[in-house]
Amino acid sequence: MSGRWSYGPEGPTLGELTPEQALRHLELIFRRRPDGMLQGELPGLTPGPGTEPDETRAYVPGADDVRRMDWSATARTGEPHVRLTLADRELTTWIVLDATASMDFGTARMEKRDLAVGAAAAVAFLTERAGNRLGAQLVRQDGVQRIPPLPGQAHLLRVLQTALQRPRGAPGPMPCTLAQALTALRRAERRPGLVAVISDYLDGDWQQPLRALARRHQVLAVEVVDPRELELPAVGLLTVVDPETGRLREVPTYARGLRERYADAALAQRAEIKTAIRAAGAAHLRLRTDRDWVRDIVHYVAAQRRRAGGAA
Numbered sequence: 249m250s251g252r253w254s255y256g257p258e259g260p261t262l263g264e265l266t267p268e269q270a271l272r273h274l275e276l277i278f279r280r281r282p283d284g285m286l287q288g289e290l291p292g293l294t295p296g297p298g299t300e301p302d303e304t305r306a307y308v309p310g311a312d313d314v315r316r317m318d319w320s321a322t323a324r325t326g327e328p329h330v331r332l333t334l335a336d337r338e339l340t341t342w343i344v345l346d347a348t349a350s351m352d353f354g355t356a357r358m359e360k361r362d363l364a365v366g367a368a369a370a371v372a373f374l375t376e377r378a379g380n381r382l383g384a385q386l387v388r389q390d391g392v393q394r395i396p397p398l399p400g401q402a403h404l405l406r407v408l409q410t411a412l413q414r415p416r417g418a419p420g421p422m423p424c425t426l427a428q429a430l431t432a433l434r435r436a437e438r439r440p441g442l443v444a445v446i447s448d449y450l451d452g453d454w455q456q457p458l459r460a461l462a463r464r465h466q467v468l469a470v471e472v473v474d475p476r477e478l479e480l481p482a483v484g485l486l487t488v489v490d491p492e493t494g495r496l497r498e499v500p501t502y503a504r505g506l507r508e509r510y511a512d513a514a515l516a517q518r519a520e521i522k523t524a525i526r527a528a529g530a531a532h533l534r535l536r537t538d539r540d541w542v543r544d545i546v547h548y549v550a551a552q553r554r555r556a557g558g559a560a
Contacts, residue, residue, distance in 0.1 A: 338380050338381060341371065341375045341380065341382050344385045355537070356537040367444070368411055378399075379399055394432075479510065
């Protein structure tokens, strides 16, 4: 598989496709997923109609369904017993997608925004099961766009189609941050579920909201990185712009000492991000714009299943 949006080595990037083409391509990639990746079924927390076995108790005539009869317990005790089950509970998956100005950057195969949408598609398609619901919080230039969770393939495709839209606001102060989006989701969604937070995590105020969210939900933090954020090329005097504020700065990349200090600072920053995500109790997946992102996701899921004792 290729890290580009088509399987050929010279295939188009997401930004070169129309939203309809990109959506179709994402669907084709993840409809071919190995069965069992990112399973979405969760056992219920209270007894009720379902499939997961729970405790056994004495049969109550007229109140219990004879189809629930536990013949092993009946034979062992000499009295009729029924087997209770745990209520089945669908999984609610939330995608918190950072689509702020800092994500409109990429020097390799794609922009960080494109890779973030790809990661969102992976989570959406790989958790799709009958009864499961998908919702989203898209952190955009003008605030957070909330898409309520609903089941069904048509809704899943609508969520991804909305994420593919690329409104470009003028650089300036952000009215809403990733931290505020996480806090709003924690307050609104009380039912435990899966939350995938996809961002470059360059906004430094997200640690505490992420920790609070992970107390109730299973959280997967997907960190999106471009190689130029890790090291500077020697290209002479480079003019850079802060996409969030529009501020310009000239960087003398011909200075070896400056490039080394930049690389050291970037490495330390990424280490801090990783430590903060782990400290919050969230799982961590780092994706890069210069790597085969589909293969990295597959390897990550396989590793998680092995740790859980499941087959890869």
